[in-house]
Amino acid sequence: MIAIEINELSKKYKERFAVQSLSLSIRQGEVFGLLGVNGAGKTTTIRMLACLTKPTSGEATLLGRNILSEPQAVKEIINLSPQETAVAPNLTVRENLELIAGIYGNNRQAASEKTTEMVKNLGLAEVEKEKAKILSGGWQRRLSIAMALISEPKILFLDEPTLGLDVLARRELWSVIEKLEGETTMILTTHYLEEAQALSDRIGIMAKGKLKAIGTVDELISTTGAPTFEDAFVALATESGEAL
């Protein structure tokens, strides 16, 4: 079953296309890696799919809900971890998680139970009662990701989720993503190629607002004839050809 159907989606700022004619289908439960250099259009794509930015043209449906005509219905089934850490500074870690659980419709008891589970799964127990503003950048990042996961979204957008995390925290998050694979559809943007390689079922490579290539890691390597995935990425992210 298709979870995300994107059809000729474009976003133009004045004369420049941030995203141009993006068409793509993502299966339910798939982890889709979206790669590209800075300014390639990854974050704009996520913002349009999360109903935060209105497309200039084109459309997309998320589990049958149209981002243009049914944004409220879309927002019920998605969550995102923004590129920048996004936490409520004067709330404790636990309160931050309960806040998001409550906003997504959980009653007090359910929010509390989900928070307890999330604290355990994301290794947040030692900072559970600390205010978010006094946490280190790494802990804040971990909390920000937990806030995206706690609503148990059907579709999850992870915009550079492991930026600023140490190796152990990054591996813990990988483990969480792997557990969700098959149930939650995820779009993951990252600059860490090994992360995309390890987690993604398929990868799309964007450059200058266009989708240049799409496929599994092996398919992308094979298509370019490059010896490694990094070489394949460089070749695809810098060439001027159309999507493969």
Added chain:
Amino acid sequence: MRLFIFASRNRKELLRDPANLAFGIGFPLVVLLLLSAIQANIPVSLYKVESITPGIAVFGLSFLSLFSGMLIAKDRTSSFLMRLFASPLSSSDFILGYTLPLVPMAMAQSVICFIAAFFLGLAVNSNVLLAIVVLIPAAVLFIAIGLLAGSVLNDKQVGGICGALLTNVSAWLSGTWFDLGLVGGWFKSAAYALPFAHAVDATRAALAGDYTSIFPHLWWVIGYAAVILIIAIVAFSNKMKSDNT
């Protein structure tokens, strides 16, 4: 349900910031005590407690703009608001969620100010309750200014405009520190073209039991509050729809 969860978060954010308590309650009380001390040592009736308490109460409310504006601006600049914009919260949830927690805070500010004034000699009677009710439109006015500022400015700009400029303008043009009639001319006209002096005069009238004098002044405050609230709601709603939160 979602509205109250969001409003509860905003209440916690505001009350857990010690600067908010210091400026919102502590600073106006210090000014009230200072002016009362001056009055006790001068031969003329310049800062009588029944005259300055309404002014100090309005002055205290002016900090609400700073509190609400800073909260919204920080949420915007930290991407927290982006996260919430992608959630099922509606625009009315946001606007009410940012506004509602400040109303009881405003009431508490006014109550504390009048209780302090009782110790300085203000008569305890039912007109004090009326004065607190008369202050509500002024509270809504300052909350709306904060909502507007937070929607269009970053946190540093909010700090400058709501923290420094607004609190000074509203204080100097309110007739709290000196009788506007003493300056007269364009200064008095400018002051009465704005809502702050009217808010003080309406509260003074309520406190004095001069009920017929309340409403000419209160209409000015209600009018300004309604217009700025509408502009703030439009600005915030536009921000929700814009490409850059």
